[in-house]
Every structure is written in structure tokens, then in C-alpha cells.
Amino acid sequence: MKIKLICILGLFLIFISIYNYIQISQFIVNKLTFHSKKLSKALRVTQISDYHSNDYINSQKLLDKIIHFNPHIIVLTGDIIDSKTKDIHPTLDLVGELININPNIFFVIGNHELGNKNGDKFILNLKEMGVTILDNNSQTIDIEGKKINLCGLSFFATNQDYQETMIGIDEDNFTLLLSHSPNRPIAYSKGIEDLVLTGHTHGGQVRLPLIGAIISPGQGLFPKYDKGVFNINNSILYIDSGLGNSIFPIRLFNRVQISNITIQPIKNS
Template structure:
């Protein structure tokens, strides 16, 4: 009987973590003040650790009952604290069941959406041999000493996306998607020059940056020698993310990139002619930088053929917005692939209203195909089983 109780406690413990990690995901997806998010995060960490400690401190003080007493319910008179632990434990078991069901559903989605993408790794790079040139902050230097940490590794991926409504004229169009560079000073300017070199070497038709470029004002000066060197025949486009709010002025972050030749898409849309076909590019920075682009102002009748519509959003939480506004393709970042992915399980935490559902990869909700990047960097210098990535997307007509 005590073995069964131990199993139930293990299940409840996993459910306990599921509850608090989901709360972590939820609050990090909201446009709250950073100080409030930091306080909530500390509270979540504290409760995640404190509740099990308090429970076991209470548990070991309880008298050991014989199996017969456990089977019959033992002493029917329980303290209020007993009832509280029983209710919370029941909630944790339910949370475990829900988390397991969601994990199976996400696994099913991952395999179902695999039909929309063919992918391979073009190159895998390891900068640990030049770590002193790549990292600047002490926290990042310490991070490189953690076994298995991948902050100084990089995947350059090639993904063919099969879009059901892609016009034949755009078949083979290439886009390089990068996200979450987090220029803060924890990684050096030399690191970002390496990233820019890898992006330019892909020679894509367009380059798209889906937010979280700057974290600190001091890195604005790096833009000209790094992101300002990005080059693509059809242009380099960007939006802002939640971390630009941490700078003194998001407008200055925006102006810095525009002055260096990048094209800003946030809160608006524009139409290009690519291969003589109309392509609408739009940027959605919600919930941090409203408003969303007003797609009602798009005059599709001005073109003989319906335009191909591409949305750049910082968070994958805008997937529903993209589908409801008839976008063909959406590119997003923000969630970093979870940063820590357990073998066979996947990410544990992802700053999204949907938890880890859209942590990275390809997803489809008619008529929109979404690609979510694992990003380049992050403010926490830790990545396990979750390499930073640059992705070249090749658009193909649907199978």
C-alpha cells in the first residue's frame, strides 16, 4: 500500500510542477511590466520548491498506519491541514493527467504537421574553441562551463515549406528566418558578426527578423557593424519584441535598425512585387507594441491575382490572428524552443499562453502555415538539447 502511495506522490509531484510551470508560461506571455513579471517569476520558483518541502515536513511527522487502517480509511477525523494537502494533491494528480494528455496531443500534432516540411541541417557550428571572443558577460562565461550547454553552438537549417495556396510564380522563393538575437552585452559583438556572416552566406531572397533584437541601449552602437550588414535582394525586414521594452526607448531601437537599412513591419503591412507576383508583408507585435496591422486597409482588388500574405509576429500566440486574417505564412520566435528540452519529453517551459505547444517548428491551421524559430540567443545563458538556429525557408507549392 505504501508503494502505491509513493507512486501517487510521484504523480502528484509531476502534476505540481506542471501547474507552476504552466503559470510561468502564462505570465511570461502577458504584456505586464517587467518588474511585475520578475516578481511573479520569483514567486513561482519559490512555490515550486516550497510546497514540496512543506508537504514532506508535514508528512514525516504523521504516524505510520498499518495497511488495514489505510484501506479502511484509518482515523476518519482529519485536521484541516490534512484536508488541504488532500485537495491540493488531488488537483496535482488531475494536472498530471491533463499534462500527459496535452503532451500526447502535441506529439500527435508534431507528426501530423511534418507533412508540411522537409528539413535538413546545412551546417552545425561550435564556437566554444573561441569562447573568449564570443562571450562578454561573466554569467555567459560561467554558462559555457556547464556540461552540455549549447549557447555557443549553432544550427543552420534548410526547410522546404509546402504551402497549400502558394502560387507557382513563388515556388522556390527563399527566406532566411532569424529571431531573438538579444543584443544585451552578454554575448560579444564578434558573436553577432558571425551570425550575420552565416545569414548572408545563405543568399536568400528575403531576410526576416521576428523580434527581440535589443535588450540594452549600449548595443545600439553594434547595429551598423552587425545587422546593418545583412543583405538580401528583396530586403531585410524586422519587427520588435517584448525585450525592446527593456531599453530606454523602443522607438530608438526601431530607428537604429531603420537607419542601418532594415525595413520595419511592426503594426503595418506593405505589398511587394516579387517575381511579378504581389506579396503582402505584415508585422504583428502584440501584445507588447500595439496596434496590430489593419488588414481592412489592404486593397486586394488592385491586383489581378490574390496576393500571397506573410505575417511576421513575435509570439506564436498570434497564430489564431494570422489564420483569421487569411495569411498564408506566419513567422514567429519569442519562445526559444523552450531552451531546455528533455529527451523524449521536449520543452518544459515556454513563454506562451499555450504552454509548450508552439515551442518551435512548423504548425498548420487553415489557411496559415507557421514557422517558429528557436532563436539565436537569450537572457538566460543556458540551452540544453535546444541549439540556436538560423533557418533558410524554401517555399514550395503544397503537396
């Protein structure tokens, strides 16, 4: 009887290990579609968040998925390296491959870049490579003849930082706000943004069916804003659950992912 129990326990641990490896290494592509009256053509955005220098990921497969989607914009919503990442160059190499796909890459700084001793060097290298750093500032770009507002908040942004970032925004343009943590937009948003893209929560990493995330940074136990799409002050908030893990490489009912987002125009009748 004792031997049987040990065998069952051993098989269970093997199953859990295989399951967890799939969760942290075999990413999925979350495909989302939103709609806007401010666009005349579809806008395609690839979001990569909370990569944490995840070397379990098949980077070529990742790049192939993005190439197939053919985004107009690629956004990196923070924690692309981990606070414990010692060698930043593999992650920079991946960003370089993304630039080869599309140079319209925008980045907001996460808490792990701030906590890494090489974080400043990583951000500087991104700038030198041509990545646009949105840190309490905004930029207007032209995508196939249509102007798009891109705004970004720093991880520790205050309400005043938000207000100053949004000053002068032409609300006739489609406005995309990037923030590593959803907590700032939730607290500060005035509805100027059409779409807010964030990460940080990892979807809780460990989720339970019908319940969702058990815990999330900044929100505590059973957070409301853990993963997915929410409406805040007439804006759409999307929280991506991330392509990597922090602290422990553990995921439950919550595979690592990227998001391919399409904003379709609403034609006036």
C-alpha cells in the same frame, strides 16, 4: 571515496559548462521547405529571431551562411536586442552587414526592444538604415516579378489590430505574416496568411527528449506551441527557437539557430 566523488562532480560540471557553451554559441541553420500554389518561382527567406545581442555568436560565420543561402528576404522577428543591452551599436553593425547582403529586411518589434531604455533609439536607427518596420501594417513587394504580401503585428496587437493589418490584402499573392510572439497569430488568424513566422519562445531554452519545452512565456508549463511547424486555421505557423538567450545563458537540447526557409512553387498539372 570522498575525493573520487568530488572529482566526478568536478568533471560533470566541466562537461555541462562546455556543453552549454556549445549550445549558446555554436548556432545551427534550420533548413525548412514549404510549398505554395501562389508562387511560380522559389522564394527564399532567412529568419533571425531572439538574437538578444548574443556576443557569443561568430557573426562572420553567420553572415557567410546567409550569403550562401542568398535569400530574397531577411526577416527579424523581434528581440534582436535584449532588455538589458546597454550598447546597441554592435547589433546595429550586424544589421548593417545584413543590409549589405540584401536590403529587403523586415522587422517586427519584440518585448525586449519595448523593455530596453534604448529600444526606441534602436528601432529609429533600423528605420534610418533602411530596415522596414512592420508594426500592425503591411507592404506588398515584388520578388522576381511576383508580388509578395508582408504583414507584421506588434507585440501587444489586439484582434482589431490584426483585422486592420489584413484589410485589403490580395489573397492571390503569397502572404507572409511576421509576429514576435506566436500567441497573437494563434488567437487571431483567419487563414489569410500562407506562412506565419514567429519567435519569442526560445523553444523553451531547456528542452527534454520526447517531451519538448519545459516552460514558455505566455504559455506556461509544457507548452503546445514551443518550437517548429504547426497548422493553424489553414495557415502554416513556424516558431523559431532563436539565436540568443534571455535571463540566463542556458540551453539544453536546443542549440541557438537561424532558419533558412524555402517556399517552393506547386506547378499546376
